[in-house]
Amino acid sequence: MKAVLFGATRGIGRALARALAERGATLFLLGRDEAALVRSAADLRLRGAASAEFARCDLFEPAGFEPALAQADAALGGFDTVILSAGIQEEQGALERDPELLERMLLADFVHSVRFCEAARRRLLARGGGTLCVLSSVAGDRARAPVALYGAAKAGLSHYLEGLDHAYRKQGLRTVCVKPGFVRTGLTDGLPEPPFAADADAVARTVLRAIERGRPVAYAPPIWRAVMAVVKALPRAVLRRVRF
Amino acid sequence: MKRGVRVKVSGWGRVPVREAEEVLDEDLRAAVEGASLTRGLGRSYGDASLPRREGARVAASRRADRLLAFDPESGVLRAEAGLSLARLHELFLPRGFASPVAPGTEHVTLGGMVAADVHGKNHHGAGTFGAHVRALRLGLADGRELEVSDAHEPELFHATQGGMGLTGHVLEVELALERIPSPWIRQETEPLRDLDELLEKLSAASATWPNTVVHVDPLARGRHLGRGVLVKARWAAPDEAPAAPPRPRRRLTLPVDLPDWALNRTSARLVNEAYRLTNGRSRASLVAPWTFFHPLDFLLEWNRGYGRRGFTQYQAVIPREAGRDAVRSLFETLVASGEPAFLCVVKDFGAEGRGLLSFPRPGTTASIDLPLRGARTQALVDALNGVVIEAGGRVYLAKDALTRREHLAAMEGPRLAAFDAVRRRFDPQRCLSSALAVRLLGDPP
Numbered sequence: 001m002k003a004v005l006f007g008a009t010r011g012i013g014r015a016l017a018r019a020l021a022e023r024g025a026t027l028f029l030l031g032r033d034e035a036a037l038v039r040s041a042a043d044l045r046l047r048g049a050a051s052a053e054f055a056r057c058d059l060f061e062p063a064g065f066e067p068a069l070a071q072a073d074a075a076l077g078g079f080d081t082v083i084l085s086a087g088i089q090e091e092q093g094a095l096e097r098d099p100e101l102l103e104r105m106l107l108a109d110f111v112h113s114v115r116f117c118e119a120a121r122r123r124l125l126a127r128g129g130g131t132l133c134v135l136s137s138v139a140g141d142r143a144r145a146p147v148a149l150y151g152a153a154k155a156g157l158s159h160y161l162e163g164l165d166h167a168y169r170k171q172g173l174r175t176v177c178v179k180p181g182f183v184r185t186g187l188t189d190g191l192p193e194p195p196f197a198a199d200a201d202a203v204a205r206t207v208l209r210a211i212e213r214g215r216p217v218a219y220a221p222p223i224w225r226a227v228m229a230v231v232k233a234l235p236r237a238v239l240r241r242v243r244f
Numbered sequence: 245m246k247r248g249v250r251v252k253v254s255g256w257g258r259v260p261v262r263e264a265e266e267v268l269d270e271d272l273r274a275a276v277e278g279a280s281l282t283r284g285l286g287r288s289y290g291d292a293s294l295p296r297r298e299g300a301r302v303a304a305s306r307r308a309d310r311l312l313a314f315d316p317e318s319g320v321l322r323a324e325a326g327l328s329l330a331r332l333h334e335l336f337l338p339r340g341f342a343s344p345v346a347p348g349t350e351h352v353t354l355g356g357m358v359a360a361d362v363h364g365k366n367h368h369g370a371g372t373f374g375a376h377v378r379a380l381r382l383g384l385a386d387g388r389e390l391e392v393s394d395a396h397e398p399e400l401f402h403a404t405q406g407g408m409g410l411t412g413h414v415l416e417v418e419l420a421l422e423r424i425p426s427p428w429i430r431q432e433t434e435p436l437r438d439l440d441e442l443l444e445k446l447s448a449a450s451a452t453w454p455n456t457v458v459h460v461d462p463l464a465r466g467r468h469l470g471r472g473v474l475v476k477a478r479w480a481a482p483d484e485a486p487a488a489p490p491r492p493r494r495r496l497t498l499p500v501d502l503p504d505w506a507l508n509r510t511s512a513r514l515v516n517e518a519y520r521l522t523n524g525r526s527r528a529s530l531v532a533p534w535t536f537f538h539p540l541d542f543l544l545e546w547n548r549g550y551g552r553r554g555f556t557q558y559q560a561v562i563p564r565e566a567g568r569d570a571v572r573s574l575f576e577t578l579v580a581s582g583e584p585a586f587l588c589v590v591k592d593f594g595a596e597g598r599g600l601l602s603f604p605r606p607g608t609t610a611s612i613d614l615p616l617r618g619a620r621t622q623a624l625v626d627a628l629n630g631v632v633i634e635a636g637g638r639v640y641l642a643k644d645a646l647t648r649r650e651h652l653a654a655m656e657g658p659r660l661a662a663f664d665a666v667r668r669r670f671d672p673q674r675c676l677s678s679a680l681a682v683r684l685l686g687d688p689p
Contacts, residue, residue: 009270010270014270036270036271039324042311042312042313043310043312046311046312046313046314047311047335186268186269186270186307189249189268
């Protein structure tokens with residue numbers, strides 16, 4: 001596997017990159033913090049990656065997406081997998097209070113995520129396909145009061161990925177929309193832990209399986225598939241009353 | 245400065261509990277900014293990893309676990325300080341390398357192993373963890389970053405080994421791994437009748453075996469005092485080990501707090517008797533490294549077995565020159581107290597390490613797990629410390645919860661002064677501190 005990972009220095013992305021490295025994959029990291037990229041690349045090489053190079057790429061500078069992917073393409077001699085795990089998560093109250101923070105979240109988790117995916121999709125399709133794996137969230141499955149804003153961005157992202165799957169699967173593009181529940185990472189530190197909380201390593205294993213099997217949607221941990229099936233089926237009148 | 249999260253923290257003994265503003269980040273440099281202490285996996289038993297006062301800022305290193313460099317020729321590894329021994333072994337046992345020193349749990353970080361200058365069952369030959377550390381990268385109290393080694397700032401390098409995190413935040417550790425012939429351990433067990441036999445056979449075994457330890461029945465008294473099981477081990481040669489590596493063990497988690505009374509004299513007696521009876525004869529076997537080095541780790545959160553009142557592990561060393569009688573006196577004090585000691589481990593120590601406050605010195609060490617029972621436990625620790633002071637020995641700060649400041653001063657006087665001089669030089673304001681430093685070293689809270 002020749003994979004480009006955007007957001008692999010932290011959290012779920014880091015766990016995924018390590019799991020791929022242990023399988024001997026060839027990796028190319030994109031991220032904002034150059035010092036972190038240097039260290040993560042060294043870590044991944046020592047964990048078994050065939051190679052691990054990197055380039056600077058910021059989710060808030062979409063003009064840089066295409067050049068960064070071009071650099072990755074050149075370094076890897078054509079990549080076959082792109083994984084986007086960069087993003088931000090903020091608590092509903094903070095987003096409601098601070099319009100600028102809200103805009104940043106919407107840009108990162110929807111607008112720029114889609115722009116990055118579009119750039120990645122074009123490159124993958126140009127050589128006959130490949131895998132585009134994106135970290136969305138269970139919060140995007142059904143609108144809920146405590147995550148109304150973040151959930152809206154992730155709903156848009158999940159929706160977009162389903163559309164990509166319908167449009168380009170025949171041409172060889174395999175999209176994997178990952179929907180994690182609560183995962184213990186820097187994004188969730190300090191938040192009260194709900195049921196089915198998982199570690200990043202466990203989520204990474206689930207995601208890897210989904211990539212290998214070409215599953216368009218992966219809930220992580222898998223129990224969330226059943227949980228969300230119930231939540232999605234609840235009538236609006238019921239959901240309005242329960243605060244979760 | 246990154247905002248921390250308010251959490252309740254305690255050591256492995258579960259008590260005391262303190263609130264900390266914990267800053268947890270993949271980037272340890274960012275996390276230590278403004279922090280008074282770095283905390284690893286919290287496996288020191290007492291208050292060594294607790295903030296100096298309620299709500300003080302503490303950096304958590306456990307997500308800073310990247311490998312930075314490894315030379316397969318020399319076995320020298322550099323990694324971020326939050327890498328755990330468990331992960332290190334997962335990654336390096338298959339490549340033919342092991343940590344040169346392994347403490348009783350694998351759930352410790354490299355930084356924690358440096359801060360406590362941990363020892364293992366091979367101390368008589370291999371020394372402490374610090375003996376294998378080549379260099380450290382430290383975040384100092386004034387915000388500077390400094391690489392220290394025998395060649396550069398050796399005084400700070402040595403003060404940090406066993407310095408309980410009080411000399412600087414350990415950011416990176418460079419250490420020489422041990423090359424191993426196979427990922428299996430060859431071990432032999434042998435029952436011991438009493439304390440005399442224990443000391444003789446332990447010393448004889450250590451002359452030929454790299455790893456030795458004795459599990460002592462802490463409730464045996466009279467002529468049975470010091471009764472136990474000697475375990476000797478070495479890495480198995482390729483021709484005596486199976487071709488396949490040992491299967492990773494299943495880990496269970498103790499899901500609830502047991503009630504406070506669950507560990508009492510009767511259950512302690514049952515457990516120790518069962519252990520003695522199942523090891524009644526000498527036996528040789530081939531086991532996975534974790535079975536030998538970290539026997540209790542299979543049960544995650546086993547400390548919950550002590551209930552909410554928690555427990556302490558008392559560990560002291562009796563210098564060789566103090567003789568057998570001092571060791572006997574330590575055990576007699578324990579037995580006379582009637583406290584339900586659960587586990588007791590005895591080990592002989594080799595040469596003293598470089599760490600200014602490093603615990604081991606040539607002699608015999610004993611560690612004893614005791615449920616915390618208020619004044620009775622305090623009285624026992626005071627009495628044991630009396631024996632240790634008399635013998636010229638010392639206690640292990642990574643385990644300690646109950647030693648009094650004046651007792652520590654009696655054991656460690658000149659060493660404390662040397663340590664204090666280094667702290668004064670690199671941290672005159674006492675920016676770095678811990679609950680232990682407040683309790684034992686006179687730091688302001």
